[in-house]
Amino acid sequence: MINIPKGTKDVLPSESYKWHFIENKIRELTRKFCVNEIRTPTFEHTELFLRGVGDGTDIVGKEMYTFLDKGERSITLKPEGTAGVARAFIENALDNTPLPVKMYYLSPVFRYERPQAGRLREHHQFGVEFYGSDDAFIDAEVIMLASELLYELDIPVTLNINSIGCSECRKKYNDALKAYLKSNLSEMCKDCNERFEKNTLRILDCKNERCKEINQSAPKIIEYLCDDCRKHFEQLQGVLNDNNVKFNVNPYIVRGLDYYTKTVFEFIAEAGGDKLTVCGGGRYDNLVESIGGRPMPAVGFGMGLERLLLLAEQTGGVSGAPNAPYIYIAPMGEDAKYEAFELVRKLRAAGVAADTDYMNRSVKSQMKYADKLGVRLIVVIGDDEIKKGEVTIKDMRTKETKTVATESLINCIAR
Numbered sequence: 083m084i085n086i087p088k089g090t091k092d093v094l095p096s097e098s099y100k101w102h103f104i105e106n107k108i109r110e111l112t113r114k115f116c117v118n119e120i121r122t123p124t125f126e127h128t129e130l131f132l133r134g135v136g137d138g139t140d141i142v143g144k145e146m147y148t149f150l151d152k153g154e155r156s157i158t159l160k161p162e163g164t165a166g167v168a169r170a171f172i173e174n175a176l177d178n179t180p181l182p183v184k185m186y187y188l189s190p191v192f193r194y195e196r197p198q199a200g201r202l203r204e205h206h207q208f209g210v211e212f213y214g215s216d217d218a219f220i221d222a223e224v225i226m227l228a229s230e231l232l233y234e235l236d237i238p239v240t241l242n243i244n245s246i247g248c249s250e251c252r253k254k255y256n257d258a259l260k261a262y263l264k265s266n267l268s269e270m271c272k273d274c275n276e277r278f279e280k281n282t283l284r285i286l287d288c289k290n291e292r293c294k295e296i297n298q299s300a301p302k303i304i305e306y307l308c309d310d311c312r313k314h315f316e317q318l319q320g321v322l323n324d325n326n327v328k329f330n331v332n333p334y335i336v337r338g339l340d341y342y343t344k345t346v347f348e349f350i351a352e353a354g355g356d357k358l359t360v361c362g363g364g365r366y367d368n369l370v371e372s373i374g375g376r377p378m379p380a381v382g383f384g385m386g387l388e389r390l391l392l393l394a395e396q397t398g399g400v401s402g403a404p405n406a407p408y409i410y411i412a413p414m415g416e417d418a419k420y421e422a423f424e425l426v427r428k429l430r431a432a433g434v435a436a437d438t439d440y441m442n443r444s445v446k447s448q449m450k451y452a453d454k455l456g457v458r459l460i461v462v463i464g465d466d467e468i469k470k471g472e473v474t475i476k477d478m479r480t481k482e483t484k485t486v487a488t489e490s491l492i493n494c495i496a497r
C-alpha cells in the first residue's frame with residue numbers, strides 16, 4: 083500500500099463542492115473588484131525565489147522543495163505566489179499595459195514544514211497582486227477585498243496593520259532594534275541569533291515564546307518612519323476608518339518575507355481556541371526591481387485556502403452539495419436499459435442532472451441507491467412502460483406520482 087506523502091491532502095469527490103463554493107466566491111469578488119486571474123507555472127528557477135523572496139527568510143532558508151532536473155537546472159516548486167507573478171509581469175512587459183494591473187491567482191504552494199493543524203507541505207493560496215500604484219487607497223482596496231471574502235464566508239477575524247517603511251526608515255530602525263536586542267541575544271533562540279546579523283527585522287516574526295516576550299518591548303518601527311511613509315500609513319488608516327473597516331495597529335508585525343515595504347497586514351482568526359493567520363499581505367515596492375524589472379510599486383496578499391475552509395466550516399459559512407442526479411431513471415430489465423440510457427442523454431441535453439443504473443441492480447436497490455444520493459425524481463421504466471409509451475415520475479420529496487407520455491418527460495422536467 084502506497085500512502086499519501088506527509089503534509090499533503092486529498093480532496094475527495096464528496097467534499098470538492100466546498101472548494102468550488104469558496105472558489106466561486108473568489109471569482110465573484112474579483113469580478114466586482116475588476117481583477118483578472120494570472121496563472122504561472124508550478125515550478126520556477128530557484129534563483130527567482132532566492133532573489134525575490136530573499137535567502138534570509140524561513141521560506142527560502144528552510145522550506146523550499148528544490149531539485150536538479152535532468153538538465154542539471156536548479157528548479158523549485160513555488161513556495162509562495164508573488165515572485166512568479168512578478169517574473170511574469172516583467173517577462174511579458176505588463177508594465178507597458180495600462181496601470182494599475184490588478185491580478186489574482188489560485189495556486190498550490192509547497193513548503194517543507196512540520197505538518198500540524200493548519201500547516202501542510204502542499205497548501206493552496208488565493209492571492210492578489212496590484213501593480214503600478216503607490217496610492218494608499220489601493221492598499222485599502224486590497225485589504226477590503228480580503229476582508230469582504232472573510233465576511234462572505236462568515237469568518238470572524240481581527241485585522242492587524244503596520245508599516246515597516248522604506249529602506250531609508252528601515253536603516254534607522256534596524257540600528258535601534260539591534261541596540262535593543264543586543265543585550266537579550268543570549269536568551270534568544272538559535273535562529274534569532276543568526277537573524278541578528280543577516281536580517282534583524284525578521285526576529286520580530288519569531289514564534290519562540292521567550293523571543294516573543296523579548297520582542298514585546300522592542301522599539302516600534304512606526305516611530306521611525308520618514309515623512310512620506312508616515313503620511314502613507316496615516317492615509318491608509320483614514321480610508322479604512324471612513325469605510326468602517328475595523329483594524330488594530332500592531333507595531334510588531336513584519337511578515338515573513340523580505341520584499342515588503344510600507345504597509346503590512348494580517349487577518350487573524352480563531353480555530354479551536356488557537357489563533358490562526360488566515361491571510362497576510364502588504365506592499366512590496368522593491369520586488370520588481372530586485373528581480374530585474376523597472377521600479378514598480380505593488381501591493382497584495384496571500385490567503386491560505388485550507389485554513390479558509392477549516393474556518394468557514396466551523397462557522398457554517400460553506401454551503402452546497404456534491405453533484406448528484408436531480409432525476410434518476412431506473413430500468414427494469416434488459417430492453418429498458420436502452421430506453422433509460424437514451425432518456426438520460428436527452429435529459430442532459432436539456433440541462434438536467436440525470437443518471438441511470440450501471441451496476442445491474444434490482445429496482446429495489448436502485449431506489450435505495452437513489453435515495454442515498456438525495457435524488458429528487460425517480461422514473462421506473464420496464465416492458466409495460468415501453469409498450470404504453472408512458473412513464474411514472476415519483477417525487478421523492480412530496481411522495482407524489484405523475485404519469486406522463488415518455489415523449490413529454492423532458493418538457494415536464496426541464497420546463
Ligand code: ATP
Binds near residue numbers: 195205337338361387
Ligand atoms: P505562518 O506564520 O503561519 O507560517 P506565513 O507567514 O509563512 O504563515 P504567508 O507566507 O504569508 O504565511 O502565506 C499566506 C497564507 O498562507 C498564510 O496566512 C496561511 O493562511 C497560509 N499558509 C502558509 N503556510 C501554510 C502551510 N504550511 N499550510 C497551510 N497554509 C499555509
Ligand code: MG
Binds near residue numbers: 140338
Ligand atoms: Mg510560514
